Amino acid sequence: MNSITLYQPKKLVFGAGALQNFIEDLKSSSYRRVWVLSVSALQEKLQPVINDLGSNDRTVAYEVYKSGEPNTEHYNFYLEKVREFNPDLIVGIGGGSVLDLAKILAAMKSNTQTLEEVIGRDLLTERNTALICLPTTSGTGSEVSPNSILLDETTLEKKGIISPFLMPDASYIDPVLTLGLPRKITAETSIDALSHCMEAFTNKHSHPMIDSFALKGIELISKNVLKTLEDPSDIEARSAVALGSMYGGMCLGPVNTAAVHALSYPLGGKFHVPHGLANAILLPEVLSFNISSDIPKHAQMALALGVKAGSSDFETARKGVEKVKELVKSCGVMQSLQDLGVKVEDIDMLATLGMKVKRLLDNNPREMTHSDAEEIYKRLL
Numbered sequence: 267m268n269s270i271t272l273y274q275p276k277k278l279v280f281g282a283g284a285l286q287n288f289i290e291d292l293k294s295s296s297y298r299r300v301w302v303l304s305v306s307a308l309q310e311k312l313q314p315v316i317n318d319l320g321s322n323d324r325t326v327a328y329e330v331y332k333s334g335e336p337n338t339e340h341y342n343f344y345l346e347k348v349r350e351f352n353p354d355l356i357v358g359i360g361g362g363s364v365l366d367l368a369k370i371l372a373a374m375k376s377n378t379q380t381l382e383e384v385i386g387r388d389l390l391t392e393r394n395t396a397l398i399c400l401p402t403t404s405g406t407g408s409e410v411s412p413n414s415i416l417l418d419e420t421t422l423e424k425k426g427i428i429s430p431f432l433m434p435d436a437s438y439i440d441p442v443l444t445l446g447l448p449r450k451i452t453a454e455t456s457i458d459a460l461s462h463c464m465e466a467f468t469n470k471h472s473h474p475m476i477d478s479f480a481l482k483g484i485e486l487i488s489k490n491v492l493k494t495l496e497d498p499s500d501i502e503a504r505s506a507v508a509l510g511s512m513y514g515g516m517c518l519g520p521v522n523t524a525a526v527h528a529l530s531y532p533l534g535g536k537f538h539v540p541h542g543l544a545n546a547i548l549l550p551e552v553l554s555f556n557i558s559s560d561i562p563k564h565a566q567m568a569l570a571l572g573v574k575a576g577s578s579d580f581e582t583a584r585k586g587v588e589k590v591k592e593l594v595k596s597c598g599v600m601q602s603l604q605d606l607g608v609k610v611e612d613i614d615m616l617a618t619l620g621m622k623v624k625r626l627l628d629n630n631p632r633e634m635t636h637s638d639a640e641e642i643y644k645r646l647l
Contacts, residue, residue, distance in 0.1 A: 405455025407515015
């Protein structure tokens, strides 16, 4: 069994009431300049919290995140604000976009490296600003991962910064914060979390320690996501999906994702398809492509999805793929790239961009060629 390193927040609080734990911890802390990045939809809910925290000689600034996935323009805009305010603590409260941006801002606030110098794995040399994350979606798992993804608007490529310095000092996962999410976002982010677990489990670099997280995440999400859509106030179901998402996030640092994410990045960069939606569309097709690489593992994953064993591992694995297709469809997730504006003439460009994401394609259990990527995109038109 190969050695593996797993980074986690120094403090991890999970469950209904975690937000109150965060408030109490921060009020008793020594932080005096706190910069909060969140979204406008939460401003009314969070304003009393901000007001409460801004006492005892503590200054709290609240910044509203611009819409869309984080890009280099967002980074430059908010980095200027962060350096002007000069916080000793940055807090991200929101979905994966907010958390990813908060993480890299905390690392780069006083760092002399340029953004270009830290893109990649283990190139970031420091972080001198404290960092706390509170997710409001059950999707990216960014609150427990050492990853931050930014879109380069010039090349339309999504670029990853992976470093232990991006791991939050503390994360507070309160499923109550996911209440009120639109059905579409709930569905897409949940399938994104499912894809993290599935790609980690079938990954070329999978590991028994991470497999346990991945399998439990698959089970929790697949059994509960439809419940969250049928009854958005079902806090038990939302807690289960949030826990599955957390497990998926724990898979990202040591093992990471593979071809699903590699092929989804161009859809986000070129067509501005939300990350969760792109992964949900691609997941069944890439799983089908990968089955032959490790039939027993795909069968084991199918059992975690709740399917009954077939007469062979291959049959069980195929039933697992059908289960995922059925789940995505039942969630009401759009499944046609054509509906998103993708045309046949775009396929070569998408495949070319996807094949550039070597850091993820190298994890895929089955080698993928340019023509393989083209075929997958074509089947989804």
